Amino acid sequence: NAGVTQTPKFQVLKTGQSMTLQCAQDMNHNSMYWYRQDPGMGLRLIYYSASEGTTDKGEVPNGYNVSRLNKREFSLRLESAAPSQTSVYFCASTQRVNTEAFFGQGTRLTVV
Amino acid sequence: ILNVEQSPQSLHVQEGDSTNFTCSFPSSNFYALHWYRWETAKSPEALFVMTLNGDEKKKGRISATLNTKEGYSYLYIKGSQPEDSATYLCASMDSNYQLIWGAGTKLIIKP
Numbered sequence: 001n002a003g004v005t006q007t008p009k010f011q012v013l014k015t016g017q018s019m020t021l022q023c024a025q026d027m028n029h030n031s032m033y034w035y036r037q038d039p040g041m042g043l044r045l046i047y048y049s050a051s052e053g054t055t056d057k058g059e060v061p062n063g064y065n066v067s068r069l070n071k072r073e074f075s076l077r078l079e080s081a082a083p084s085q086t087s088v089y090f091c092a093s094t095q096r097v098n099t100e101a102f103f104g105q106g107t108r109l110t111v112v
Numbered sequence: 113i114l115n116v117e118q119s120p121q122s123l124h125v126q127e128g129d130s131t132n133f134t135c136s137f138p139s140s141n142f143y144a145l146h147w148y149r150w151e152t153a154k155s156p157e158a159l160f161v162m163t164l165n166g167d168e169k170k171k172g173r174i175s176a177t178l179n180t181k182e183g184y185s186y187l188y189i190k191g192s193q194p195e196d197s198a199t200y201l202c203a204s205m206d207s208n209y210q211l212i213w214g215a216g217t218k219l220i221i222k223p
Contacts, residue, residue, distance in 0.1 A: 004155075033211075042116065042201070042213030043156075050209075058210070090155065098144045098205065100158030 002026050006091045006104025013081040013111045021076040021107050023091030031094045032074035033058075033101070034066060036087040043090065049074055081111040116204050118214035125192045126222050132188045133217040135202035139183035144205040147176055147187055150216065151198045159187075159200075189219075197221045 004025045013019055025032065030051050035043040045058030049068040063085060065077045074093075078085060091104040117136045125131045137145065144163045148156040160169040165180040173190045189196055199218045203211040 035213075040215060042215045043203075043211075044213070045210065048210070098161060098163060100146065100161050101148075101156075101211065103155035103157075105155055 004091055004093055004102050004104040006089075006107060008107060009105060011107060011109050013078075013109065015082060015111060017081050018077065018079050019081065019109075020078075021089055021091070021109075022073070023075065023104055024073045025093040025102070026072065027093065027095070027102065028071070029093035029095050029102070030071070031096075032068065033092045033094075034064070034074070034076045035090045035092065036060065036085075037090060037106075038087050046076065046089075081109075083111045085109065086111045116202060116212050116214040118200075118202055118217050120217060121215070122218040122220070124220045124222055125189075127192055127194060129192055130188065130190045131192055131219070132186050133200065133219075135185045135187070135204075135214055137183050137185075137202075137204035137212075138206075139180055141206040141208075142180050142183070142204065143207050143209065145178055145180075145185050146203040146205070146211065147185070148201040148203070149198050150201055156201055187217075192219075192221045194221050194223055 007022045033048045034046040047066040049055045052071045067075050089107045092101040094101050147159040150156040160176045162178040167178040175188045178185045199216040201216045203213040
């Protein structure tokens with residue numbers, strides 16, 4: 001059972017470079033999320049997609065864009081990386097709003 | 113934006129002892145409360161999702177209670193084992209269906 005697959009696991013970028021974090025789930029979940037996790041803080045929502053074809057901003061969307069390519073895939077793009085975007089990024093999905101979230105393995109991103 | 117607070121921030125417990133910690137959340141517009149267990153270098157995994165005031169859920173030695181009127185949930189671990197060492201996250205969902213996460217309680221079990 002793959003669950004939520006997130007790539008890459010690690011990435012180092014130079015300031016100003018761009019990259020896309022990929023996320024795919026095979027559980028037929030409707031909702032997908034991108035979070036960032038910083039030391040001493042809870043998971044903070046960057047963007048979410050309640051269903052295929054829709055995306056909405058979360059708490060910290062600045063500097064990011066997303067695409068819900070289809071029901072399975074939800075990607076996060078950094079157009080011009082900044083050191084403040086150094087963080088651990090998690091993708092998650094849920095079947096319905098009041099059910100548990102399933103998480104990917106996380107991406108540790110360092111921007112130098 | 114809701115404010116979810118967890119206490120304590122970290123906790124050292126002797127193996128075999130029982131322990132508990134708290135998640136506080138705004139009680140207005142409450143929809144659901146989630147608990148997750150997060151081991152180092154792994155992804156968070158769900159323990160419980162609770163929605164009703166007075167809910168109690170149990171999974172093995174771990175249980176949780178929910179008070180939506182006063183805005184708190186307790187997580188209990190009975191007879192702590194080394195494998196219980198992890199960060200325990202709670203998240204509150206409001207009527208907009210967004211999960212707002214606490215910063216977690218880091219539990220360390222001393223053998």
